[in-house]
Amino acid sequence: MKQAGRVVIITGAAGGIGRALVEIVAADGDIVVAVDLPGCGVLELAGGLGHPHLSLECDVSREEDIVALHGRIEAQFAKIDVLVNNAAIGPAMAATIDTGFEAFRRVLATNLIGPFIMAGEAARRMQPGAAIVNVASLAGVLGNPKRNAYASSKAGLIALTRSLACEWASRGIRVTAVAPGYVRTPMVAELERAGKMDLAAVRRRVPMGRMARPDEIARAVRFLASAQTGYITGSVLTVDGGWMSFNQPGDAHTRRSARRLEPNSSGRKNEPMRAQWS
Template structure:
């Protein structure tokens, strides 16, 4: 039996912090909870068992943090995971009424403290590496009145997440962040009690119609700190119920009477097999995704244009799965494919739009509309048609739409104009789905791979269209990812553990989209 990981969790006596303690202790980890004096952190930790530790510390003071690590060094010999969760909340004061002492206190606690904690934790991480997960906020992404110091500190923390991810990749230390929306915590309850937040209005602004639960943040942290996220670093995951995806006047969800039950407690798990549709499932990433859902006990409908490949893939999974030859750029072909799915399974629970093609690497001066249309017909229109067909089979059911994007969603490459355009379009399509379908119990998300070792990438290497050595050097983690890395992320996003992720994007790219420097991000494994 392997030794338990040693996990430090700050803000451990608060609403999210306590669920993080439970999440990681439940994974078999040894947890060290940290919070301010008289917070009850020792009692919270001891409730989990005598093997865990609780310490008090003022995280706005570097000297106190150094003293904290002296205490930590007295009980453990290394650190595997740090969860920078502690923060002081927004004062909700107008700019002219905000004193500098309060402003700087927020920066000290929410930025300087996490930096010092990360620095000291990394010194104590083994050569095999570790993970740091920072709790940021949507306030660090979207502006709000009266949240100046809080919002600025969270934006700074997001930026620092990316820069530390790039610097510490060579140590195999991954650094990620979570950006929660409104979560039902004592902090939010206090804002409501003080008349600074109207939670009934908040619920109407969230497409899923409720605040998030603390355990929904803890479960995302659990994934990001796990081996299933081994190729995720520098990524910032919005856990907001779709807040960021709604962009129009009015409300995203009809009024609800009080707090919905799913806001108050995690629903009981449904262990029944789901029906999962995966396009482009004959090879590479799509096949790995199909295999992971099948291993999870789900029934998978595999769709691919390559008849032999999709039959082989489905045959390897067993008789409870379905192989379908289809061209997703054809409306007739898509309709026929989903008629087979309806006949076999009766409904759909999860739609994974993975199928895609690359463009032809021609300069723009040599391209015409047909070059763009060839890519958009498959990557965008095909995904949209499959989603429509899947939604018709989700009527009255909770469901999930996963669109596979790309690092080109965020950073287009030249001359891959059509491919980048299609993946940018896919991301915004995901957000439109989140804004519209959240109130119907259907979530959506975008999964954005970086360079993954697939047959398609191998073909590009063989044709001289990509330089694998240069690519590895451009990746902070120093290598391409594996199809299983994307499959693990897909399985997580479609799970109850990701139940408050709606409309967000998860980059699984080894840190590619976090690197903004000149030169190489790594030595490329040389």
């Protein structure tokens, strides 16, 4: 999957999934432009990778920051091959009647309007063969009580992905999205710390019985950005351990189902549990 030498912009680069993606992209021989908020450690991140990688501080909720960012990138590289819109503010888990207008607007500014402006600025400078990958969420696909702003922003990002894919297909720019389920990153750890999420219950709800690792999401992003997916545009790839495929009451992953799939003494796998009607 190596396509060395591409200039790849990654927003939210200092976060859980962002850091994993930075490592994978750099290891592939591509040039990382790591973007994140001032003071969050992004400068040290690409500094550690060395030349020719670049770190830039930018608040993606501010149009003037984004315009300045692209000016810097253009001056240094004169091209953009891949944009990954990964930066986001996580869900507040507040009841809708307790969510103020400003808080709602702040989330949309970062999670939806930021990616829209980033995509426009990048597309102006992209050549045929370029790709944009938006990091959405299952929250943008399924109903999510108490995640109103976050879920709306991610649903909007998915709609934007499909619209831009159609609009820019004739220019040879592909636009896709990944929709992760739960990922073990600082965003989720923070929700757990604040007592806003029961991670044991989450694991039981995932058919694979665990949350994703950040690198598993990063690899899906890399795949969609690669030439291997040259005929894929407008698609939303769920990366969720089976969450979206489960349609029964109760737990999707039980000790019993896990045990029955363990190898028996002959080394062969036991029969999986018989499917139940939904």
